[in-house]
Amino acid sequence: MFELTALELSTAISSKQIGVEEALSAYFKSIETEDGKYNSFLSLSKEAALTKAREIQKRIDAGERISPLAGVPIAIKDNISTKDIETTCASKALSGYVPVYNATVVDKLEEAGMIVVGKLNMDEFAMGGSSETGYMGPVRNPWDSYRVAGGSSGGSAAAIAAGMVPLALGTDTGGSIRQPCSFCGTTGIKPTYGAVSRYGLIAYASSLDQIGPMGKNLEDCATLLSIISGPDEKDGTCIIEKPFEFEQSDSNSLDGMIIGIPKNYYEGGIDNSVKTSVLAAARKLEEAGARLEEFEMPLMEYMIPTYYVIACAEASSNLSRFDGLKYGHYTSDSDELSDFYRNSRSEGFGMEIKRRIMLGSFVLSSGYYDAYYKKALQARRLIKDAYDSLFQRYDMIISPVAPTTAYKIGENIDDPLKMYMGDIYTVSINLAGLPAVSLPCGFDENKLPIGFQLIGKAFSEPTLVKAGKTYQLINN
Amino acid sequence: MSNTTFETVIGLEIHAELSTRSKIFCGCSNSFGAMPNTNVCPICSGMPGALPMLNRTVLEYAIRAGLALNCEIADRTVFDRKNYFYPDLPKAYQISQLYSPICTNGFMEIETNDYIKTIGIREIHMEEDAGKLIHDIANDSTLMDFNRCGVPLLEIVTNPDFNSSDEVIAFLEILRETLLYLDICDCKMEEGSLRVDVNLSMHLHGSELGTRTEMKNLNSFKAISRAIEFESARQQKILMAGGVVTQETRRWNDNIGISVAMRSKENAQDYRYFPEPDLLPIFIDEHWLEEIKTSQPELAHEKRIRYIDSYAISPNDAAILTTHMNISILFEALSSQSGEPIESARLIIGEILRLLSQSGTQADDLSIDVSKLSTLIDYVLSGKINRNVYKEAIEAVFTSDVDPVSYIEDKGLMMLDDYSTCQEAAKVVIANNPDAASDYLSGKDKAFGFLVGQTMQLLKGKGNPELVRKALEEELLLH
Numbered sequence: 001m002f003e004l005t006a007l008e009l010s011t012a013i014s015s016k017q018i019g020v021e022e023a024l025s026a027y028f029k030s031i032e033t034e035d036g037k038y039n040s041f042l043s044l045s046k047e048a049a050l051t052k053a054r055e056i057q058k059r060i061d062a063g064e065r066i067s068p069l070a071g072v073p074i075a076i077k078d079n080i081s082t083k084d085i086e087t088t089c090a091s092k093a094l095s096g097y098v099p100v101y102n103a104t105v106v107d108k109l110e111e112a113g114m115i116v117v118g119k120l121n122m123d124e125f126a127m128g129g130s131s132e133t134g135y136m137g138p139v140r141n142p143w144d145s146y147r148v149a150g151g152s153s154g155g156s157a158a159a160i161a162a163g164m165v166p167l168a169l170g171t172d173t174g175g176s177i178r179q180p181c182s183f184c185g186t187t188g189i190k191p192t193y194g195a196v197s198r199y200g201l202i203a204y205a206s207s208l209d210q211i212g213p214m215g216k217n218l219e220d221c222a223t224l225l226s227i228i229s230g231p232d233e234k235d236g237t238c239i240i241e242k243p244f245e246f247e248q249s250d251s252n253s254l255d256g257m258i259i260g261i262p263k264n265y266y267e268g269g270i271d272n273s274v275k276t277s278v279l280a281a282a283r284k285l286e287e288a289g290a291r292l293e294e295f296e297m298p299l300m301e302y303m304i305p306t307y308y309v310i311a312c313a314e315a316s317s318n319l320s321r322f323d324g325l326k327y328g329h330y331t332s333d334s335d336e337l338s339d340f341y342r343n344s345r346s347e348g349f350g351m352e353i354k355r356r357i358m359l360g361s362f363v364l365s366s367g368y369y370d371a372y373y374k375k376a377l378q379a380r381r382l383i384k385d386a387y388d389s390l391f392q393r394y395d396m397i398i399s400p401v402a403p404t405t406a407y408k409i410g411e412n413i414d415d416p417l418k419m420y421m422g423d424i425y426t427v428s429i430n431l432a433g434l435p436a437v438s439l440p441c442g443f444d445e446n447k448l449p450i451g452f453q454l455i456g457k458a459f460s461e462p463t464l465v466k467a468g469k470t471y472q473l474i475n476n
Numbered sequence: 477m478s479n480t481t482f483e484t485v486i487g488l489e490i491h492a493e494l495s496t497r498s499k500i501f502c503g504c505s506n507s508f509g510a511m512p513n514t515n516v517c518p519i520c521s522g523m524p525g526a527l528p529m530l531n532r533t534v535l536e537y538a539i540r541a542g543l544a545l546n547c548e549i550a551d552r553t554v555f556d557r558k559n560y561f562y563p564d565l566p567k568a569y570q571i572s573q574l575y576s577p578i579c580t581n582g583f584m585e586i587e588t589n590d591y592i593k594t595i596g597i598r599e600i601h602m603e604e605d606a607g608k609l610i611h612d613i614a615n616d617s618t619l620m621d622f623n624r625c626g627v628p629l630l631e632i633v634t635n636p637d638f639n640s641s642d643e644v645i646a647f648l649e650i651l652r653e654t655l656l657y658l659d660i661c662d663c664k665m666e667e668g669s670l671r672v673d674v675n676l677s678m679h680l681h682g683s684e685l686g687t688r689t690e691m692k693n694l695n696s697f698k699a700i701s702r703a704i705e706f707e708s709a710r711q712q713k714i715l716m717a718g719g720v721v722t723q724e725t726r727r728w729n730d731n732i733g734i735s736v737a738m739r740s741k742e743n744a745q746d747y748r749y750f751p752e753p754d755l756l757p758i759f760i761d762e763h764w765l766e767e768i769k770t771s772q773p774e775l776a777h778e779k780r781i782r783y784i785d786s787y788a789i790s791p792n793d794a795a796i797l798t799t800h801m802n803i804s805i806l807f808e809a810l811s812s813q814s815g816e817p818i819e820s821a822r823l824i825i826g827e828i829l830r831l832l833s834q835s836g837t838q839a840d841d842l843s844i845d846v847s848k849l850s851t852l853i854d855y856v857l858s859g860k861i862n863r864n865v866y867k868e869a870i871e872a873v874f875t876s877d878v879d880p881v882s883y884i885e886d887k888g889l890m891m892l893d894d895y896s897t898c899q900e901a902a903k904v905v906i907a908n909n910p911d912a913a914s915d916y917l918s919g920k921d922k923a924f925g926f927l928v929g930q931t932m933q934l935l936k937g938k939g940n941p942e943l944v945r946k947a948l949e950e951e952l953l954l955h
Contacts, residue, residue, distance in 0.1 A: 081525045094524070101518050103525060202524040207753035235527050236756055314753055317559050320568030321522050325620075341561055364559075364748035373750060 001026055002163035006072045006220040009166055013060065013071040020057040020071040024049060024115055027073045031117070031164045038140045038162055040155040042078050044118035045085050049073070056113045068223050070113030075165045077156050078119040079126050080211065081200035082106055085116070089202050090134025091124045093348030094328040103200020104235065105169060105211050105228045112227045117165060120155030124350045125319065126171055126204040128152050129179055129402075129422050130412065133352045138409050141184060143448055147406040150180030156214045157184035167215045167224055171201060173208045174307055175401070175426025178438035181214060182401035182451025185440040187472075188214040189221045189465075192458045193433035194239040196225075197232035203318040205311035206237075208430040218437060218468040222246040225461065244461055252470045255289035259454075259467075260394035262297035265425060270403040273444035278400045278452040281441040281471065285398070288470050293394070298386050299428075302379045304420055307427035308356075309363050309376035316360030322348060355416065384432040391457040396464060398454055399425050401438050405448035425453070435461050437468045441475075482678045482715065484708045485685055486644055487636035490651065491629050492661040493605065493669040494537045500604050500628035501528030501571065508667055512610075512621035520604075520626035522566030527754050530555075534628040535578070535758065537660040538602050539768050541630055542579030544654050544775060545597045551760050553578045555602070555752040560745050563620055564607040572631075573601035574749045576757075586646040595647050596635035603629050630661075636675065636685070641704040645697055648672065653776045657801050662840075665695055672700055677721070678711045686711070687721040691735055693728045703728040703735060710735075779804055787817035796825055800839035803829075806846065814850040819857060823849060827867060831874045848873045848880050855884070864937045865889045892939045895947065898931070901939070902947040905930045916952060924948070 001023065004012065012018045028046055035041050056071050076082060079089045081099040083106075088094040102110075109116065124133045131139035131154025139154035141147040142162040149158040153170030157180035160168055170177040172190040181188040189212045196211045203209055213224035223246070230243035261282060266275050286292050324330030324344025331343035349357070363372035390397065402422055412419045429436050436455040443449055456464045499506050502519035518526040542549050554576040557569040582597035605627040610619045632651070638644050652670065655661040663670040677688035691707060694700045706728075711721050726735040774782070776798040783794040797807045807824055811817040832839060849870065856866040861884060869889070872878045884890060892898065905927055906913045915923035931944050 081523075087524070089524075097524070099518075099523065099525070101523070101526075198525075199527050200525040203754075205753075234529060236529050237527075237754065239756075313750060317557050317569050317748070317750070320559060320561065321524065321566060323561060323563075323568055325563055326522070326566060327524070337563070361748060364750050366746045366748075369748075369750070 002030060004166065005216050006069055006166040007223060010069050010072050014065075020053040020060070020115070021050060023071070024053045024073050024117070027117060027165060031159075034162050034164055035159075037145055038142055038149070038158045038164075039137055040121050040139050040149070040158040040162070040164065041075070042088060042090060042119045042121050042134075042136055042155070043086050045082075045116055048084070049115050049117050052110075052115050056115065059113070066113035067111075067227060069167070069227065071115065072167060073115045073117045073165055074109060074167045074169065074224075075117050075120050075156065075159055076106065076169045077122055077126075077153050077171055079122060079171060079202045079204070080106065080169060081202065082116065082119065085119060087119065087202070089125045090122045090136060091322075091348065091350070091353070092135045092329050093322045093345070093353075094202075095135075096329075097327040099200075101200065103211075104197035104232045106200065108228050108230075109169075114167075114227075120153070120159060120168060122155050123152035123176075124353055125202070125315070126152040126173055126176055126209075127315065127352050127356055129175065129419055130407075130409075131155060131158075131180065132409060132413055133350050135350060140409070141406045141448075143185065144406065144446070146408055147448070148183065148409050150183030150402070150406060152176040152180075153188075153214065154180045154183075157181055157186045157188075160184070160186045160214060160216060167213065167220055169211055169228070170214045171204075171209055171211050172430065173204050173210075174311060174423050174430050177212045177214060178401045178426055178436060178451070178453055179422070181438040182440070183406040183449065185449030185451075186214055187216065187218050187221055187440065187468075188212060188438045189218075189225055189461065190429065190436045190438070191225060191229060191461060192240070192435040193430070194237055195229045195244070195435070195459065195461070197230075197235040197238045199232055199234040199238075203314070205314040206318060207314060208307075208311055210430075217472050218439065218465055219472075221437075222461075222465045222469075240459065246462055246465050249466055249469075252473055253289045254285060254467055254470055257285075257290040257395045257467065258393065259285055259290045259292050260390060260397040261292055261294045262397060262399060263294040264297050264300060265399050269421070269424070270400060271405065271444065274400050274403060274405065274450050277442040277444075277450040278398065281439075281452045282398045284471055284474060285467060288474060290467070295390070295394075299379070299383055300424070303383065303428040303431070304424060306376045306379040306383065307423065307431055308359065308420060309372050310380060310431070312356040312360030313364050313373050313376075314360070316357045316364065319349075319353065319357055324348065352416070380431045383428050387428075387432045387434060387457075396454045396456045396460070396467060398452060401425060401451040401453045405444045405446070405450055429453075429455055434458060435464060437464045439468050439471060481681055482712050483681050484639055484704070485636050485677050485679060485688075486638035486704065487675040487688075488632075488634045488638070488644065488647070489673040489675065489690075490632040490634075490648075491671040491673075492541075492632065492655055492663070494534055494628040494630060494660055495662055495669075496531060496533045496537065496628055498531055499626035500531050500534050500602070501626055504626065506627055508669070510623055512619070512623060515623045516625070520566075521622045522568075522625070528571060528752075530755060530758070531628065534602055536768060537628075537658070538578045538600060538630055539760070539765065540658050540660060540772060541632070541655065542582065542600050543769060543772055544658055545579070545582040545584055545600065545632070547579035547582030547597055547600060549760060549765060550576060550578055550580070551762075552576065552757055553760070554757045555755045556749045557752050559748045562606070563618070564609050564625075566607065566622060566625060570604060570606065571752055571755070572603035575751065577601035584647065584650060586643060586650060588642050588646050593637075593643060595637045595643075598633045598635050600630055600632050603631060605629050636677075641701040644674070644704060645701055648697060648700070650777075653798075657773055657775045659773065659801070665697075674700060674704060674707070676704065676707050676711070678708065678715055686715070687723050689721065689723065690725045691728050692725060692738070693730075695730065699728060699730045702730070702733060706733065707735060776801075776804070783807075783817075787811065787821075789817065789821050793821050793825060796829070797821060802839050802842050806842065806844065809846045810849055810853070813846055814853040816853050816857065819853050823853060823870065827870045828874065831871060835875070844874060845877060848877075852880050855880075859893075859940070860891055861889060862891050862938065862941055864932070865891070868937070888936070889938045892935055893943065895943050898935070898939055898943045898947040899951065901931050901934045902927075902944070902951040905934060905948075906951055913952060927952075
């Protein structure tokens with residue numbers, strides 16, 4: 001059963017080959033026996049899930065067609081609010097915090113009859129690319145448990161790769177869905193900014209964050225995206241007009257499609273195996289009818305600095321509310337208010353969080369705003385404009401997701417700059433608010449998965465999904 | 477330095493709580509005085525992951541205020557975050573406006589005893605209020621009430637154009653009246669729905685502006701006036717002695733009548749403002765702006781001019797009638813229904829305002845049946861009742877909402893127009909009061925009033941006053 005895709009499982013459920021509760025129990029068993037090795041779950045919601053499973057079974061038995069993924073178990077990254085289920089962002093600062101409300105996406109999953117099994121480990125507050133910084137310890141990569149699962153949605157990718165759950169929600173601020181997919185051999189979609197409601201997503205960088213689906217293949221992910229996307233009266237930045245609809249296409253032809261290859265992405269700083277696999281994937285798309293064209297990606301040296309200035313600035317403000325007064329961890333060592341704040345936050349946040357809060361506070365502070373934050377906004381605009389003009393020529397761009405495959409746990413943790421450089425291919429997509437799909441495309445010499453991404457213009461998810469599905473079909 | 481004259485320079489920062497039904501960024505009720513932490517939700521209490529959505533009525537009210545204060549209305553406006561830690565601010569940032577406020581560059585004319593002056597309005601911006609901390613001294617603890625979090629505020633910032641407390645008060649009176657007429661703020665300083673901070677500095681006439689202080693905790697116009705006098709004197713004393721004024725925030729203590737330093741500029745916080753990423757920039761639709769412009773209510777000074785010009789009301793009465801919007805509404809309704817603006821003004825100023833103050837009722841809480849008052853105007857002007865009955869009936873309508881027609885008929889208060897009845901009554905009164913009668917005849921006019929009163933009393937107040945006087949005069953001559 002763990003080999004089944006989410007859509008295959010839901011077909012098996014609706015055709016009564018397997019019961020909802022039976023499937024769910026099998027997944028829980030798998031989590032209980034397997035996850036000790038991977039540390040991908042932070043909490044489980046077994047009782048509520050079983051109750052929900054029985055309810056869904058009744059409705060299916062009564063002939064109700066709830067949704068294409070009804071009865072399918074799903075796990076959720078721990079920065080997405082789940083009513084009555086502890087939501088910690090893998091941070092001591094939020095330990096014990098149980099939301100009183102559901103994120104909009106969680107409500108949508110429940111309406112679709114999906115079963116929430118638990119919450120997934122991640123980098124603390126989604127800040128990182130290795131899922132090592134959470135206070136409950138690192139996530140381990142199912143392909144090699146001495147290696148990282150990628151991040152920050154590492155728990156989501158590992159849980160899928162290990163067969164503990166067929167689908168998961170991740171979030172992507174600078175690559176946090178795509179990179180762990182690449183490291184764990186799973187598939188994910190980073191939707192267009194404004195396609196999926198952020199209401200209930202505990203913000204890292206509000207203008208960059210998006211929730212997206214992660215799964216075994218693109219068809220599952222697209223189906224889940226059609227469920228969670230759409231406008232939300234609680235999120236004014238969610239500007240999409242209606243949920244995505246992904247048509248079943250009979251043809252596998254990509255005739256007439258022009259795919260851009262940013263040739264400077266393949267020069268220096270990239271593993272040879274990654275380069276070879278991604279270019280091989282590009283040729284598969286060419287075989288399916290697409291035309292490949294090389295171009296020079298502009299502004300590359302500005303992408304990482306622009307991203308870190310903007311993301312950290314927003315983070316410094318977003319994380320201010322964790323002051324110990326209302327929820328989560330608070331200090332027992334304080335004589336006055338300023339001590340209370342300082343000690344609660346110092347005890348609650350990990351190193352990487354502190355680094356980014358300090359960086360963000362600095363770039364927003366009086367006298368530095370114009371030199372850093374405002375400059376970064378201007379650079380962001382240039383990056384967005386550059387993509388706009390590229391997409392006048394290309395239907396999509398193919399690129400690596402990360403310059404390397406999964407590295408060893410602890411290998412980069414003390415070298416933040418090296419870690420930040422791992423985001424070189426992903427952050428500009430968030431800065432420009434664009435969609436991208438991340439797909440596995442082979443293995444390196446250590447049998448570690450490699451991924452590539454297809455990037456499109458805003459709200460071009462259907463085009464990206466068509467191309468990505470074609471790739472996965474002809475590659476099987 | 478003998479001819480040294482210090483000039484006071486004052487600018488104001490005014491916070492007005494908007495009287496929208498719901499809060500600025502969520503659906504919680506915006507009402508004052510609810511049980512602590514009952515008007516709260518994940519959004520206004522700053523729960524992780526919650527997002528703000530702008531209440532469009534707040535934007536409309538901000539534009540209305542801007543138009544009334546002759547401001548330019550931005551076609552694109554943006555919210556910013558103001559970051560600071562304090563327990564009454566659950567998100568640890570206030571959503572406000574710094575870089576692109578909704579209204580800029582306005583002005584308002586003020587009138588003091590002997591001159592007219594224009595005060596510049598630098599900007600008006602929208603923001604959310606913070607919560608309230610309640611210090612429980614008995615238990616040595618502080619409690620948080622988030623009900624006020626997210627209450628919509630307008631911050632109105634003037635230019636430093638004031639030179640005296642009189643000018644400040646004149647401005648605040650017009651501003652208060654304007655906000656009340658726009659019906660966007662109830663302006664109750666005691667409840668904190670209108671809060672004024674005073675920025676004040678002193679300089680020698682013609683020289684550069686001096687160092688300013690900011691004064692807070694001013695809870696009435698009187699306190700503002702006193703605080704300005706105190707601060708001017710304090711700064712002048714420092715400067716005269718060759719000292720330097722410290723830039724600081726001061727807290728006014730109205731009980732003692734002094735201000736005390738709260739924090740100096742060295743301790744000023746860096747608020748790290750930046751554009752609020754959770755709210756998209758707002759573009760003001762031209763047609764919508766046009767709709768707002770055409771539906772702006774008539775403001776008090778506009779009403780006064782109209783009352784004087786088209787109703788021939790005296791400037792003094794026009795001012796009284798427009799002090800409260802509710803009163804002007806009553807006046808306009810009564811004038812139009814009765815067709816008698818002068819008598820309507822007389823009724824309201826002479827009777828209704830007196831009854832309001834007697835009963836301790838606020839003008840805002842006044843509700844009275846206009847058609848009943850209109851009937852009484854018709855009755856008194858057509859001679860069906862006399863003025864005494866008129867007043868009595870108005871009071872009965874005011875206090876018990878009686879039907880004036882049946883009230884008058886049941887009590888038999890219709891004016892007594894039968895001359896012989898008046899004559900009979902006059903005879904009885906004269907016979908019973910021989911002293912007064914002879915006083916009158918010996919030239920003491922005062923006695924006549926007494927006799928009229930006695931006769932009216934005998935007629936149970938409903939005698940036609942003209943007939944009563946005529947009967948008395950005739951009978952006294954015969955006496």
